[in-house]
């Protein structure tokens with residue numbers, strides 16, 4: 088994954104997304120990102136009735152926050168591997184250091 092510079096457009100196997108934290112507490116940093124299927128992985132959430140919803144999710148390289156994509160509008164496959172909780176925390180920590 089890479090942070091976009093203005094004007095870069097790729098069709099097909101990449102999508103422009105914004106780090107919003109959608110579906111994960113909405114704590115995203117707002118970074119504009121270019122992601123490919125290698126950055127996307129499947130996550131799921133089971134509710135009390137036993138129903139399970141599946142999501143296409145990516146982890147922001149700037150802040151470590153996960154964002155769920157709109158599953159039926161995103162064309163990306165889920166070829167990526169979910170970073171561990173520790174890995175995501177480490178990304179967030181690095182982002183805080185960047186701000187100081």
Ligand SMILES: [Zn+2]
Nearest residue numbers: 106116147150
């Ligand atoms: Zn972010």
